[in-house]
Amino acid sequence: MTQELSKFDRIIERYERSEESLLAILQDYQREFQYVPEEGMRRLSEVMGVPLSKLYAMATFYKALSLVPRGRHTIKVCTGTACHLKGAPQILETLERELRVKRNGTTEDGEFTLECVNCVGACAMAPVILVDEVYHGQNRPSKVMDIIKKQVGS
Amino acid sequence: MGTINSIEELDRYRQKLAAAVKPNLPTVLVCFGTGCQANGSRLVAEAFTEVIKEQGLQVNVNLGIKTTGCHGFCENGPLVVLRPQDILYLKVKPEDVPEIVEESVKGGRIVQRLVYQDKVTGEQVAHYNEIPFYKHQLRIALRHIGTIDPTSIDDYILAGGYAGLAKALTMRPEDIITEVERSGLRGRGGAGFPTGTKWRSCAAVQSDVRYVMCNGDEGDPGAFMDRSIMEGDPHAVIEGMIIGAYAVGSHQGYIYVRDEYPLAVRNLSIAIEAAREKGLLGKNILGSGFSFDIKIIRGGGAFVCGESSALMRSVEGNVGEPRAKYIRSVERGLYNKPTVLNNVETWANVPEIILKGADWYASMGTEGSKGTKVFSLVGKVNNTGLVEVPMGISIRELVENIGGGIQGGKKFKAVQTGGPSGGCIPERLADLPIDFDSLTKAGSMMGSGGIIVMDEDTCMVDVAKYFTGFLVEESCGKCTPCRDGLPRMLDLLTDITEGRGTEEHLAMLEELCDLLTWGALCGLGTSAANPVLSTIRYFRDEYEAHIKDKKCPAGVCKALITYSIDPEACTGCRLCAKNCPQTCITGERKKPHVIDVSRCIRCGVCKDVCPYDAVRVS
């Protein structure tokens, strides 16, 4: 067995052999590899005896799962209502322009993935962005790039 | 101590914990909520522990989660509360810690520069309970939040936790159901179905297996009360579920938590593990012979999974698509077995209702909506955050008294309630009492309790477009009206906001709303028209301004606005010109600048950076 496969097995082993575990395993893949690799899906299908088509349907349905590798850093722009009212669209536009990437895309150099996410429940800090899961509140179009640069150190 | 084997042992254990607490010992509570953690509360807590240890002081340092933190103070985190004086400090840095210990903990004096200042009156308020935001609150679901360490079961037990369960285990299951029915508790997830009725229906179905479930897939944007409860008081949810399971005869429970809430997942997992160790979950709970356990399922980032049948499909390990509910889930729910599904806040209320009785609970609230409700008050309001108040409080009281009015002294325009299934209620109806039935009558709904405050700078057509866009993204795609109808609605709204709207657009919007309401498969679709219908109903003039005059009165819709610089206010500081991504702002230093409108992309950067508020939008 290749090293890759045993990596998947280590994740699968954490859970009981039940369909209830499928989503959790796919999420652990996502966390570990920054996406859900096709080989991992095939392995899961084999071990659990679950059709690959079903796993593929799940992976394309749930937003937390991505079938393509994401960038080294993920920037999430909260698009909840409070953030929307307080300028999230301008923040998003600024990031699209400055990073030269469309929402839910990854920059050519593989450095950043820009995502829109539903309300993260930090409305008091609106508009909110998350840079690699670190919250930043009260963003402004003119300052948002500095915040990102400061955190990722480039 | 290991397992607690009986109700008497639980009492003895609580007494033992109480005896260990030195009553007048100062306590430092450091907020560990999402916002405060982001601002570095961990470092602050470490600094306190260190200074206190160094000086050999007798002080409790608690890492409590403060929803108080979210009372508009998140941006001012990390928050620290000192007991017993109840002093609240904002924006505490590790370097402030020695001073706080010296002045306040030891000296009992207040460090003025760290206290709350009222945004309207400018008044400084040091004591937690005197801040207007807390004064009007009545906390039941949020009873422990901010005062206990959510990762400590001892803290919960000491605060009276699991006493409701202990009492329930001495009652007959049907009496528990009757008590919940008599309390008038209605589901806090949105629809407001009577909780006791749901339990009774489930218990009445013949079946070998039943399930109880907790819906923690809080998806309404702008609502975060469930997150706060799961993060800040996970045992309250667990205790409620054990009581519910005992009442309906279930031995397995599930909590479905949104993937976006990692801290909630973590604290719930810790709490479940601790409850198992103490024998409060698992076999033979408190020696009663009753067995029950709970499993956590993480959601996958799909709003529709907040819908009960979709949630159950998702737990079973499928795509979260709703099913027709012609047979109710209390009869055939999870794995086709009778299932009680309640929301986080509903479960958190249950232990208190059992402990203090139905009459106590029913004495609060209105005729049809009993008890309290947690709201998340957000948007263009001065104090944002979680508020728990009796049902029936008016929108105006909430926004003006508790919320401290509109930010920047602007005009209060509307509130949006109920998330994408709800609607907008205009300021002129702000004296409406907030309860399940009044909000529905006004064309909105309670939803999970998000109250988004809007001011004169909010465009109602843009709001309708925002929610429709949200639902287009979140529609599961199973049924025709939702899958194909919502994108058409979004097309029409986009046309209107971009100046291509006609009267025909409005008529077609209304037709599509009708189609969704009657024709869609699940609650997401049948309520999807509410944001559009309510804004057309109350703000038709604004739609017409977009359509007839090609103007956006609130100055939001990009295609209909232009940016310009007020030559009177401009000092020629060049800041806007330097920051303009289009480099379309010109002018000499110290002379008024001009925007080349033909190249302007209306990104708003100039307005954002201008220190003199000289950029105008019209």
Added chain:
Amino acid sequence: MEKISVIIDGKVFEAEKDTCVLEVARRNGIYIPSLCYHGEVPSSGGSCRVCLVEAHQGGRMRLVTACNYPVRQGLEVKTDTPLVQRIRRGILELLLARVPNSEVIREMAAKEGVTEARFRKDEGESERYKCIACGLCTHVCAEVVGVHAIAMVGRGADKKPATPYDKPSDVCIGCGACAYACPTGAIQLKEKDGIRRIWHKDFEMVRCSVCGVPYIPKAQVDWIVKRTGKDRSFFDRCPDHR
């Protein structure tokens, strides 16, 4: 099974309890349009919504899909009220905007008086130019054939039936049941020179030893033999020459 009586459009009919309204109506010659439902496929139905009818029960009226609403004693169904007509027309108009090239949808819509969709029409993407994303094909594949080669992937307006990664499926047997079941004929099944092509995959066909006509994919024969233990030689001849 328990027999109950149900009223449809003013007439009383006997039916087995929990049969769906659509079946009862069909058996009694009452027309209700339907697309995504198939009587032999347990999970089918409920998605296209063209079969919505008024269900009156216990003093309450709601619109329900006839294809999965169970008949119970005291139920009264109305299939042709102004409300039903209005919603049905709306749904057909949406479908017409989605798949303007589908004859089935054009005919069904015309029958309700809808000939033109006022909404933006979808660009005729080749693979979904007739697909209404009702999911019947995937239910047939999973529940009738039992191979799970295709599933409904994606969500919202992008939802479509597909094989994993849109690649030729490892498990597809080329039986074509999905294509036969599709209400709008949206699934392409092509045969040429003894090769069948479906879902991006080529299947070698077995020829009838009598007439020489290629009539069943070899992969399907393998599947049936493996599953049922039937003798392989049974498939030497096509059904007409057995």
